[in-house]
Amino acid sequence: MPISRPLTLALSKGRILEETLPLLERCGVVPEEDPESSRRLIIGTNRQDLRLLIVRATDVPPYVEHGGADLGVAGRDVLMEYGSEGLYDPLDLGIARCRLMVAGRPGTDFTRGRPRVATKFINITRRYFAARGIQAELIKLYGSMELAPLVGMADFIVDLVDTGGTLRANGLAPLETIEEISSRLVVNKASMKISHRRVRALVDDLAEAVKAQESL
Ligand code: ATP
Ligand code: PRP
Numbered sequence: 001m002p003i004s005r006p007l008t009l010a011l012s013k014g015r016i017l018e019e020t021l022p023l024l025e026r027c028g029v030v031p032e033e034d035p036e037s038s039r040r041l042i043i044g045t046n047r048q049d050l051r052l053l054i055v056r057a058t059d060v061p062p063y064v065e066h067g068g069a070d071l072g073v074a075g076r077d078v079l080m081e082y083g084s085e086g087l088y089d090p091l092d093l094g095i096a097r098c099r100l101m102v103a104g105r106p107g108t109d110f111t112r113g114r115p116r117v118a119t120k121f122i123n124i125t126r127r128y129f130a131a132r133g134i135q136a137e138l139i140k141l142y143g144s145m146e147l148a149p150l151v152g153m154a155d156f157i158v159d160l161v162d163t164g165g166t167l168r169a170n171g172l173a174p175l176e177t178i179e180e181i182s183s184r185l186v187v188n189k190a191s192m193k194i195s196h197r198r199v200r201a202l203v204d205d206l207a208e209a210v211k212a213q214e215s216l
Contacts, residue, residue: 006049007191007198008042010064010072011035012057016183019095020073026209027202049198061087061186070191070199076181077160081121088192090203091185094210097162098181099174100124104149104156106173110134118148119158128158128178146170 011017017035024030024045032044035054043052053069060074061082073093077100100121102110110117111134118139119125129136139154146166148154160181161167161174185206192199 004049004195004198006051007071007195007202008051008053008069009202010053010055010060010069012055012060012073014057015096016057016073016075017054019183020093023093023095023206023209023213026212027205050202058082064186064188067188067190070188070195071202072186073183074186075183076179077121077124079184079186080179081123083123084186086189088187088189089184090187091207091210093183093185093206094214096181096183098160099162099177100158100179100181101161101174102128102156102158102176102178103146103161103167103172103174105171108155108175110136110156110175115156116154117156117158118145118154120145121158124178125158146172 011020013036029050030046031052033040035043035052041054043054045051053063055063057075058078060072061079061084063069064072065086075096079089104110111132114135114137116137116139117125118141120140120142122138122140125138139148141148145157145159148157149172150170158178164174167173185203187199
C-alpha cells in the first residue's frame with residue numbers, strides 16, 4: 001500500500017500553540033520538539049501521519065485555504081477578517097477566548113458624528129459601523145491600537161479585550177462588544193474530501209478533547 005502524505009496542521013506561536021498543544025496531547029499527539037523554542041517551521045509529531053506547520057496567526061487561513069496545510073487553528077477574529085468562505089470550520093476549540101470590542105475614553109459615544117477608528121480589523125470594523133449606519137473614518141494599524149487615542153490620532157479603537165488590563169493601563173474603557181471570540185479548527189476543502197477518513201478522525205478526537213478539557 002502506498003504511504004500517504006502526512007496531514008499538516010498550521011498553528012501560530014503564542015496563545016494558540018500553548019492552548020492547542022494540551023488538546024493535541026489528549027488526542028495522543030506530541031511534537032518531536034518544542035515548537036515554541038524551535039526555529040524549525042515544520043515540526044514532526046510522534047504520529048508519522050501528522051506534522052505541525054508554524055505560521056503567523058493571520059497567515060493560518062491562507063495556508064489552509066490554498067493547501068499549504070490541511071488543517072489549522074485560527075481565532076474567530078482572524079477568520080472573520082480574512083473571510084472564511086474558502087474553508088471549513090468544523091470545530092470551536094474553546095481556546096484563546098476574548099472579545100472583539102469597540103473601546104475609547106470612558107463614557108464617550110462612538111455613534112455620533114464621524115468617529116476616527118484605529119484597528120487592525122479593518123474589514124470587520126467597516127462592516128460593523130456600516131451596519132449601524134455610522135460613517136467612521138478607519139485607520140489601519142498592525143498592533144498597539146491603544147496608543148492611537150492617546151496621541152490624538154483616533155477617537156476609538158476596535159481590538160481584542162480579555163481582562164481589560166491593557167485598555168485600563170492606557171486610560172481607555174471597553175464600550176461595546178462586536179463579537180465573542182475563541183479559536184476554531186479550520187480544514188482545507190480538498191483535504192476534507194481527499195483525506196476524509198483521517199481528517200474526520202482528527203476532528204472527532206479534538207472534539208472529544210475539547211469536551212474533556214471543558215468538563216475539568
Ligand atoms: P501576530 O503575532 O502574528 O501579529 P497576534 O498577535 O494576533 O498575531 P496572538 O496574540 O497569539 O497573535 O493571538 C492569536 C489569537 O488569540 C487572536 O487571533 C485571538 O483570537 C486570540 N487572542 C488575542 N489576544 C488575546 C487575549 N488577550 N486573550 C485571549 N485571546 C486572545
Ligand atoms: C491582545 C490585544 C490587547 C490585549 C488585550 O494583545 O491586542 O492588546 O491582548 O488583553 P487584556 O484585555 O487581557 O489586556 P497581545 O497581548 O496579544 O499583544 P499583541 O499586541 O502582540 O497582539
